[in-house]
Amino acid sequence: MAAVDLAQNTLDGLMIGSSYALLAIGFTLIFGVMRRLNLAYGPTIMAGVYLGTAAFISFGAPILVILAIVVIGAAVVGLYVERLCFRPFGEAARTASMVASFALWMQIEEAAMHLLPRHMNPFPPLLSAPPLQIGPLLLRADHLVMLAATLLIAGAVTYFLARTRFGLAIRAVIDQPRAAAIVGIHVQRVMMLTFVLASAVGGLAGFLIAATDAQVTAMIGMWATTKGLVAMMLGGLGSVKGAIAGGLLLGVLEAHAQWFLGPQVRDMVAWGLLFVLLAFWPGGLMGSKALDRTMAVGRRV
Amino acid sequence: MLEIDGLKVRFDGVEALAGLTISIPAGARIGVLGPNGSGKTTLFNAISGLVAIAGGTIRLDGRAISGLAPHQIAAAGVARTFQSVRLFHRLSVLDNVLPIAGTAAAGSHDAREAALAALDVAGLSAQRDILAGDLGFYDQRRLEIARAVAQRPRLLLADEPTGGLSQAESDQVVALISRAFGPDTAILLIEHQVAAVEALCPRSLLLAEGRLVADAATSDMRRDRSLADVYFGTRLAH
Amino acid sequence: MDGYLITILSNIGMVSFVALSAYILLLSGQISFGQQAYFGIGAYVAGIATVMWQWPLAGALLFGSLAAGAAAGLVGLATLRLSGIYFAMATLAFAEIMRIAAELFVYRRDIGGIESGPDGVDGFRDIRYFFANEFSPLETCLIVYALLATVLAILCIIERTRAGRMLRQIGEDPLLAEVHGINVMSVRMIAALAAGAVAGLGGGLYAHLMTYVEPKSFDIMLGVHALAYGLIGGLGTAFGPILGVLIDIGLLESTRIFHGYRMIVFGGLVAVLLIVRPRGLLDEVAVSRIRRALRRRRDAGD
Structure with a gap:
């Protein structure tokens, strides 16, 4: 039944890959606008997810409230990272920017460990529906929700970039930062809002990942940074389409490699x-x- | 000494240089004139190996240098200054000059002597230990020239060395270039101030739209109506 | 000296090698996320040499360092023409490949009645050269610092030569350096080889001092810390990265002032420090001022 295995692996890979794609979209937006690497991106997501988890553990908050906490938490922490690691530095100090974001990575992770000291914490599951049977293939319902959410968010981000005034400003800053400033675009504000947007998208990705696993571990920050980076690089850097392709490719590749090689x-x-x-x-x-x-x-x- | 034959450079399908043929004798001092976008800086970039050439050859002392890496072209004897001053701001004035001073084979002592001599010529000896980024703009311009002097080039490509300077400073820089390089060094000078070109270069090339439209005595070119036409963007008389 | 102090001092010494390794590449204008790979190679190779092949320590350290340098050269062939984030990611990818390779690497043999050698995820244990040859902790610490001082001295001398200035020129503006006749690719290659060898030497020392090395010892955290040390301490002199290590391990970790909150304090401090001094405490401007002040004092003394 090698063909079935291949198909099942591909399907699983696409599902996991959709979460990588979301991470890569956020990374790509930040890299495109800043031209600098935000190593604290994963920890930003971790902060949001940990706040949501804490709300779940302490008050048994309903899942939609948790979703809101995760997304808003990630956006606020993202803003903090932007303020400390990116706004003060010009193009000339890219390395300093990146190292500062690494310093905040350490800081945020330790703060998160104070919030929830255990290595593994429970997270409310997204759905408890049984898996769907499509011929010989199995498909988890929550994975399907994750894929749908990814496509929806990717579509929304693409529409936003292509059709709205602010989206146009973002693209202008990505293509020609100096020219954008000359034609009156407030580059710093665009950067800040892009950062918040990207962090919120990351938070959403973090929420979906935690909810499909029904648990969060202390590794989620490191995991999100490395997976998002690899997916972004595989996608070729710089477009939402590339980020999705990179994320899905990474997911499928990993699923097959895991099946055959461990x-x-x-x-x-x-x-x-x-x-x-x-x-x-x-x-x-x-x-x-x-x-x-x-x-x-x-x-x- | 420098033979350029049918040189072509393309950017995204647009011909920035459309088949230039120029011959520069040893020690010649030649102005390069032309409006913005006429291909002056692209010509310099092509000679120093910074842009890929789409056709033609460049020879220095009979040896083809087109296609060599920029550092090989520099080693063959081509020095260069930049339109917007380009220095190593985080290095001291002396350290800007030292690595290129003398030949690669020269001992470190000779290199140091050559570097100090070049700074002396440019009048920067007193500032040799401060960072290049802390120099005033006029001194930064002079440091670029000192660097070229230390290289002892066969050919200097000077791209608007007086840009951004006052009239008095410009005159000083032109005088510096004139006295700092011996009769063995040919100089190609891009300048917008025709007076500065006239002071240094008896002969000038006029470029427009990537073509050589005139090659004549600078004084003649100054009087020639067609120069004004090229500069002010009116159509060239055919 | 008490044992704790010696341990801290040894740690500072060993980490300094990786910090110097990252610093050499930073000088050439390249950001590597992967110098920990050469640290790991040096640790494994030197450990195998003393334990499995019964080599003397000096030969093992040298061999580990050379092996790491050679690996860095091979990686350099493939990656040195990349720049910025591409280079950083390629070096990280290589380092992660090496770390996972170490997780899979099993090379066990019977040495004097004991099953020894690298054992996959469990790492390489019982590298007992110092113990077997009855070195005191103080002596091992002195060996670390003697080697560190040697490497520092070599780096300082090189920085004062033309080659050292070339390296800095390339780091600031590779294109301008190239136009001035410097072969950027070959200078970067030499820098990569040297950086690999320095990290490998640190790795070899680490394996013998700790008596074990495991794949976790050289994960991305080590690499990014090494990078950060140079930027904290300053890129103006080879003492900068050492200062960075001293501040982090020497001041914050060892004194345990902020126990449990160290990263919260340190992370914030580093971010603020970099805003004020993007190239670290001992940056080029500071070093230039210090040099001129020293020269003035010397001239006045004459």
């Missing part, structure tokens, strides 16, 4: 693919030498 090798395969793509596919990526040079010339001469 969980350790699964992670190795994902990193290996990323390494090979970066190292041996220079034409498709921005890292190519000639392009680097002309870009630098265009920018500076």
Whole structure:
């Protein structure tokens, strides 16, 4: 029944991959606008999820209230990260920005551990419906909700970027930050709001992931940062479409690798693919030498 | 000494340089004139290997340098200054000059002597230990030239070395370029102030839309109506 | 000296090697998230050399360092033309591959009646060279600092040569450096080799001092910390990264002032510090001022 296994793995991979895609969308928005890496992205999500979990454990808050707490919590913590790690730094201090976001990663994670010291905490499940049977394949209902939510959010973000005034401003800042400032776009405000938006999308991703697992572990911050980064890089950096493709690709790849090779090798395969793509596919990526040079010339001469 | 033959550069299908053929004798001092977007800086970038060329060849002392890496072209004897001053702001004035001073084979002592001599020529000896980023703009312009001096080039590509300077400072910089390089060094000078070009370069090239439209004595070119036409963007007389 | 102090001092020493390794690449303008990989390679190779092959310590450390340098060279061939986030991610990918490879790596043999060697996720235990040869903790600590001082001295000397200035020029503006005749790719390659070897030396020391090394010892946390130390302490001199390590491990961890809240305090402090000094405490401006002040004092003394 190898064909069934393949199909089932692919299906499972797509479902998990949809959560990676959501993480990658948030990462891509931040990277696009800031041109800098936000290592505290995963911990931001962790903060939101932990606040929601604490509300669940302490008051047994209903799931929609928890959803609101997670999303708003992530957005507020995202704002904090933006204030401390990104707003004060110009383009010239990209490394400082990134290292500052790492410092806040450590800080947020320790704060979260004070909130909920146990390694593993319960989270309300999304649905308790039984899995759907499609021919020989099984499909978890909550996974289906996650996929649907991903597509919905991706569609909403795409529409927002393409059709609204603020979306247009974001794209302008991504393409031509200096020109955007000249035509009167308040670049700093756009950056801040993008950050909040991306963190909220991340919070939503965190909520969906925690709810389908019905638990949260202390690893969620690190997990979200690395998975989101890898998915974003696989997608080629810079577009919502690429982020979705990267996320789904990573999910499917991991599902197959896990089935055939076990969980350790699964992670190795994902990193290996990323390494090979970066190292041996220079034409498709921005890292190519000639392009680097002309870009630098265009920018500076 | 520098032979450019049929040089073409394309950006996204647009021809930035459309087949330039230029011959520069050793030690010549030549102005490069033309309106914005006429391809002056692109010509410099092509010679120094910063942009890929789409056709033609560039030879320095008979040796093809087109297609070499920028550092190989520099080692072959091409020095360069930039339109917007480009320095290592986080390094001291001396350290800006030191790595390129003398030849690669020269000992560290010789290199240091060459670097100090270059700073001396540019009048920057007293500032040698402060960071380049802390220099005033006029001094930064002079440091760029000192760096080129230390390189002892066969060819200097000077891209608007007086940009952003007062009239008096401009005159000083032109005088510095004139005296700092020996008769072995050819100079190509991009300038918007025709007077500055005239002071340094008896001969000038006029570029428009990636083509060479005139190659004549600078004084003649100044009087020539067509120069004004090119500068003010009126159609070229055919 | 009491044992706790020696342990802290040894920790500072060992982590300093990785911080210096990241610093060398930072000078060349590259951000690596993966220097922990070479630390791990050095630790495993040196450990295998003393335990499995019964090599003397010096040979084992040297071999571990060379192996790490060689690995860094190979990775450099594939990654050095990448820049910015692409380079950072490629180095991280390599380091994670190496970490997982260590989780899968089993090389067990009977050495003197004891089953020894790397054992997958459980790591490589009983690297007992110092114990077997009756080194005191103080002596091992001195070995760490003697080697660290040597590496620091070499780095300081190189920084004062033309090559050192080239490295800084490349780090600030690779294109301008290239136009001035510096072969950016080959200088970066040499920097990558050296950075790998320095991290590998630190790894070899770590394995022998701790008597074990496990895949977790060189995860992404080590790499990003190493990067952060340079930026906290300052990129103006090789003493910068050491200062960064001293502040974090020496001041905050060892004194336990903020026990349980260390990261909350430290994380906030670092973020604020970087706003004020984006290139660290001992940045180029500070180092230049200090040098000039020293020179003035010396000249006045003459």
